[in-house]
Amino acid sequence: MNAILLLCVVGFVAAQQPQPCVTPQQWEANLFDYSEPNRFMVRGRLSYDATNHRERLLEEVEVGNDREYYDVIALFDLQTEFIYNYKAHNCSRQPLTRPWRDFGIRPDARSFGEAYIGTSALPGLGLLVTMWGTNHTTPSNDTVRTFGTWTYRACLPVSFISHSTQMGRTQSSFFDIVAGISDPNVFIPRPECLTAKEYAMRDTIFGTPAKKFTK
Ligand SMILES: *[C@@H]1O[C@H](CO)[C@@H](O)[C@H](O)[C@H]1NC(C)=O
Numbered sequence: 001m002n003a004i005l006l007l008c009v010v011g012f013v014a015a016q017q018p019q020p021c022v023t024p025q026q027w028e029a030n031l032f033d034y035s036e037p038n039r040f041m042v043r044g045r046l047s048y049d050a051t052n053h054r055e056r057l058l059e060e061v062e063v064g065n066d067r068e069y070y071d072v073i074a075l076f077d078l079q080t081e082f083i084y085n086y087k088a089h090n091c092s093r094q095p096l097t098r099p100w101r102d103f104g105i106r107p108d109a110r111s112f113g114e115a116y117i118g119t120s121a122l123p124g125l126g127l128l129v130t131m132w133g134t135n136h137t138t139p140s141n142d143t144v145r146t147f148g149t150w151t152y153r154a155c156l157p158v159s160f161i162s163h164s165t166q167m168g169r170t171q172s173s174f175f176d177i178v179a180g181i182s183d184p185n186v187f188i189p190r191p192e193c194l195t196a197k198e199y200a201m202r203d204t205i206f207g208t209p210a211k212k213f214t215k
Pocket residue numbers: 085088090091092093
């Protein structure tokens with residue numbers, strides 16, 4: 001009798017161990033990013049593609065009292081970033097040195113449980129989220145600690161804090177998420193960013209990479 005009870009308790013505890021949910025691979029969101037070392041606040045619309053490691057951000061950057069507007073396309077697999085400056089109407093191309101930011105939950109993350117943002121007292125006043133943290137070392141030997149919240153249903157990112165020895169602390173908040181990428185051309189750089197030859201071949205160079213089929 002006691003053995004059966006014990007088995008039930010063990011089973012219950014094991015079943016309670018939460019598994020990280022899987023964040024959709026492609027979505028768009030309004031993003032607020034605050035980066036501590038540079039003291040800048042970025043506000044913008046993010047197109048996020050975890051399948052092809054691409055990010056596009058139409059952003060407003062606030063450094064002190066100054067405001068700048070950029071269209072940034074970061075292609076992590078090509079290790080290249082295109083930064084179009086709306087005020088100066090010019091574009092710079094830079095090698096990407098920062099690592100891809102994955103806004104999903106790492107499989108090795110530790111659960112910090114679930115909680116309501118707002119309240120569970122009445123329907124519609126709260127959002128149930130799941131909380132996860134990690135300590136990990138990147139291939140460049142950077143020690144990164146993260147803490148994030150994701151919606152319990154659909155696993156959409158809500159907030160994400162990352163503290164890295166090399167990159168400092170950044171905090172990101174996501175709003176108004178829409179599933180998928182509304183326009184696949186968002187990852188194609190503007191003509192100002194490309195040579196005439198590159199622009200003519202833009203779909204081949206920057207279009208959605210062909211899906212790899214494995215049999
Ligand atoms: C763009 O224009 C700004 C302001 O005139 C200048 O400071 C910057 O160096 C230019 N960037 C490029 C890539 O030409």
